[in-house]
Amino acid sequence: MTKPNADPIYTMGRSEGETDRLISQSLLYEGITLRFFREAGVAPGMKALDVGSGAGDVSLALASLVGPEGHVIGVDMNPDILETARARAEAAGHRNVEFVAGDARTLDVGDDFDVVAGRLVLMYMADPAEAVRGFAQRLRPGGVVAFQEADLDRYRTFEHPDTPLMNQIADWVIAVFEQSGAATDMGFRLYRTFLDAGLPAPTMHYEALLGGADAWAGYPYAVQAFASFLPLFEQFGIATADDVGADTLEERLKEEVRTAKLPLLLPPHITAYARVG
Ligand SMILES: C[S@@+](CC[C@H](N)C(=O)[O-])C[C@H]1O[C@@H](n2cnc3c(N)ncnc32)[C@H](O)[C@@H]1O
Numbered sequence: 001m002t003k004p005n006a007d008p009i010y011t012m013g014r015s016e017g018e019t020d021r022l023i024s025q026s027l028l029y030e031g032i033t034l035r036f037f038r039e040a041g042v043a044p045g046m047k048a049l050d051v052g053s054g055a056g057d058v059s060l061a062l063a064s065l066v067g068p069e070g071h072v073i074g075v076d077m078n079p080d081i082l083e084t085a086r087a088r089a090e091a092a093g094h095r096n097v098e099f100v101a102g103d104a105r106t107l108d109v110g111d112d113f114d115v116v117a118g119r120l121v122l123m124y125m126a127d128p129a130e131a132v133r134g135f136a137q138r139l140r141p142g143g144v145v146a147f148q149e150a151d152l153d154r155y156r157t158f159e160h161p162d163t164p165l166m167n168q169i170a171d172w173v174i175a176v177f178e179q180s181g182a183a184t185d186m187g188f189r190l191y192r193t194f195l196d197a198g199l200p201a202p203t204m205h206y207e208a209l210l211g212g213a214d215a216w217a218g219y220p221y222a223v224q225a226f227a228s229f230l231p232l233f234e235q236f237g238i239a240t241a242d243d244v245g246a247d248t249l250e251e252r253l254k255e256e257v258r259t260a261k262l263p264l265l266l267p268p269h270i271t272a273y274a275r276v277g
Contacts, residue, residue, distance in 0.1 A: 007124055007125055008124050008181035008183075009181060009182075019084050022057065022081075023057065024217070025221060028217055029119075029148075029209065032269060034065070039203075042066065044067040046066045047071045047112060048066055048071070048072045049072075053075060054081055054085070056074060057119075058117060059073075059089065059097050060097070063097045068095070068096060071096045075107055077101070104131075111140070113139050115143060115146060116135040116143070117147065122183070122186050123177075132199065142277060143276055144273055144274070144275050144276070145273060146271070146272070147190055147193075147271070147273075148187075149183075149187040150186065151267070152267055154188065156171070158170070166253070170265075172226075172229070172238055179236040194272060194274055203274070204270060204271060206268060206269075207268065209265075211263055212262075216264075219264070222250070222264070223249050
C-alpha cells in the first residue's frame with residue numbers, strides 16, 4: 001500500500017517482459033489512440049509532449065501525426081525503457097522524436113508545446129489534477145491537453161455468468177491495481193481531473209477492445225499482462241503462479257469464448273481532451 005500523497009506502486013513492474021507487454025498493448029490500442037489524437041487536432045508541424053512515454057508507442061503515434069516538420073518529446077521516469085523507445089524511434093526513421101528521463105511533473109522541457117498527451121500514466125500519480133495543471137502550463141495558447149486512461153471500476157460490470165475465467169481475471173486485475181494504490185477509476189475521473197486542473201470540460205470517449213477469434217492478439221496480450229502482474233499478485237496474496245496457470249491461460253480463455261460464445265473484453269479506456277486558452 002502507498003502512503004497518503006505518495007505515488008502508487010507501478011503495478012506492472014519493470015522488466016524486459018513488461019517492455020514487450022507495453023509494445024503488444026500499444027499494437028492493440030494504437031487505433032484508439034490515433035483516432036483520439038486526430039480528433040483532438042494533432043496535426044503536421046506541431047510540437048508534442050508525451051508524459052510517461054514508456055517504450056515510446058504514444059510518441060511514435062504522435063510523430064506519425066506531426067510529421068517531419070513537427071517535434072515530439074517523450075518523458076519517462078524509467079531511464080532503461082527509454083533505451084528501447086530511442087531504438088524504436090530510430091528504426092522507424094523518426095529524427096524529430098527525443099526521449100528524456102525524469103519525472104514529467106517537474107522536468108523542465110519548455111513551455112511551447114501544441115499538445116501535451118499521455119496514456120495510462122495519470123493513474124500512477126498521487127495528485128493527477130495537480131499534475132495536469134502543471135502539464136497545461138507547458139502549452140502555448142490554444143494548445144491541447146489529451147489523456148487516455150483505463151477504467152477498471154466499470155470493467156467489473158461486464159462480468160457474465162457464462163464466463164467465470166474472464167470474471168476471475170478481471171477481478172485479479174482490479175485487485176492488483178486497487179492494492180497498489182493506482183486510481184482504478186482514472187478514465188472516468190478524467191472529467192473531474194480536467195476541471196480541478198482549471199481546464200475546460202473535456203471531450204470524451206469510452207472505448208474497449210474485445211474479441212474472440214483464435215488469432216485475436218488480445219489473448220497473448222492477456223497472458224503477457226499476467227506475467228507482469230504475477231510478482232504483485234503474489235506479494236499482495238491475490239493469486240499464485242499455479243492459480244494463474246500462465247502456460248494454459250491462453251487456451252483456457254479461448255475455450256471459454258468458444259463455449260460461452262461471448263467475446264473476451266480487455267480493460268476499457270477513456271479518452272479526454274480539451275483546448276486551453
Ligand atoms: C503503463 S506505462 C504506459 C506507457 C506508455 N504511455 C504507453 O501507453 O505505452 C506508464 C509509464 O509511465 C511512467 N511514469 C509514471 N509516472 C511518471 C512520471 N511522474 N513521470 C514520468 N514517467 C512516469 C512509468 O515509468 C511507465 O513507463
